[in-house]
Amino acid sequence: MSDSVLTVRDLEITNTVTGAPLVHRVDLDLRRGQVLGIVGESGSGKTITIRAVLGILPHVLEITRGSIEILGRATTSFSAQDWIDTRGTVISAVFQDPGSYLNPSIRMGKQVQEVLRVKKGLSRAEARAETLRLFEAVHLRDPELVYQQYTHELSGGMLQRVLIAAAIALGPEVLIADEATTALDVTVQAEILDLLVELKEREGLSLVVISHDLAVVAQLCDDVLVMRDGEVIEHGTAEAVLRSPQHEYTQLLIAEHERYGLDYFFAKHALASSRKVATYA
Numbered sequence: 001m002s003d004s005v006l007t008v009r010d011l012e013i014t015n016t017v018t019g020a021p022l023v024h025r026v027d028l029d030l031r032r033g034q035v036l037g038i039v040g041e042s043g044s045g046k047t048i049t050i051r052a053v054l055g056i057l058p059h060v061l062e063i064t065r066g067s068i069e070i071l072g073r074a075t076t077s078f079s080a081q082d083w084i085d086t087r088g089t090v091i092s093a094v095f096q097d098p099g100s101y102l103n104p105s106i107r108m109g110k111q112v113q114e115v116l117r118v119k120k121g122l123s124r125a126e127a128r129a130e131t132l133r134l135f136e137a138v139h140l141r142d143p144e145l146v147y148q149q150y151t152h153e154l155s156g157g158m159l160q161r162v163l164i165a166a167a168i169a170l171g172p173e174v175l176i177a178d179e180a181t182t183a184l185d186v187t188v189q190a191e192i193l194d195l196l197v198e199l200k201e202r203e204g205l206s207l208v209v210i211s212h213d214l215a216v217v218a219q220l221c222d223d224v225l226v227m228r229d230g231e232v233i234e235h236g237t238a239e240a241v242l243r244s245p246q247h248e249y250t251q252l253l254i255a256e257h258e259r260y261g262l263d264y265f266f267a268k269h270a271l272a273s274s275r276k277v278a279t280y281a
């Protein structure tokens with residue numbers, strides 16, 4: 001049996017109002033325990049590709065060609081119930097701007113606990129204990145305190161940790177992080193990236209990491225896809241794509257990145273994660 005957890009073939013996504021194809025001929029492979037990076041300029045189709053994978057495309061957008069398989073199951077014919085059974089439990093995601101995914105008037109603990117009660121059928125006491133365990137797993141410093149807090153009392157980095165806790169609560173195989181660290185400052189960004197790598201190892205997750213930042217991709221990913229104008233223009237191992245990019249656009253991305261301080265990021269990151277360096281070994 002193949003160790004592929006996510007396979008996309010010849011994907012085309014069309015805006016049904018304008019008839020414009022937004023993404024076409026996209027192929028993607030994620031193998032168990034691997035990290036796949038997707039990079040590319042704004043509007044190149046990264047988010048809608050993974051929204052199609054998660055079955056949460058905006059209403060005007062439609063898959064008009066191709067196939068998506070999660071753990072060998074074709075999702076294009078999924079019913080609403082199939083998606084309910086799959087999202088969160090098999091495949092999960094975190095996005096930029098974590099605050100907007102949480103209810104500002106409900107305490108953090110209760111929001112994560114609800115997911116466990118509804119989807120796993122845990123009792124109130126079991127769900128509370130499991131939520132505290134998850135908060136610890138994502139290195140929230142004081143799980144008991146965070147459990148009682150509201151969104152406005154937490155920093156962006158802490159909110160993203162709560163969201164990651166919620167995303168892994170049901171033990172998914174695949175976690176997708178779409179610009180999950182973009183809004184955070186560099187040090188916090190490095191800490192969240194460390195956390196993703198740690199969770200990958202410990203919980204046996206496979207990751208898709210979407211980022212504008214080539215430094216993120218360089219540190220985290222086994223394979224990389226480069227997207228432009230709705231197409232994958234280059235793909236390969238991170239090593240191959242970043243060291244000897246074949247496509248002119250990838251070369252440009254890397255050149256620009258060097259100009260704006262890849263080394264600076266690496267220096268900062270090395271500082272922030274020196275204690276956890278072993279996770280990259």
Ligand SMILES: Nc1ncnc2c1ncn2[C@@H]1O[C@H](COP(=O)(O)OP(=O)(O)OP(=O)(O)O)[C@@H](O)[C@H]1O
Binds near residue numbers: 015040041044046
């Ligand atoms: N809800 C929507 N309705 C119509 N078109 C959309 C919608 N969401 C995205 N698009 C279009 O789909 C294309 C790809 O957008 P997408 O958000 O996937 O880009 P992206 O690569 O994620 O960009 P960014 O790096 O800025 O997040 C763009 O042309 C965008 O205008």
Ligand SMILES: [Mg+2]
Binds near residue numbers: 046047048178179
């Ligand atoms: Mg996007």
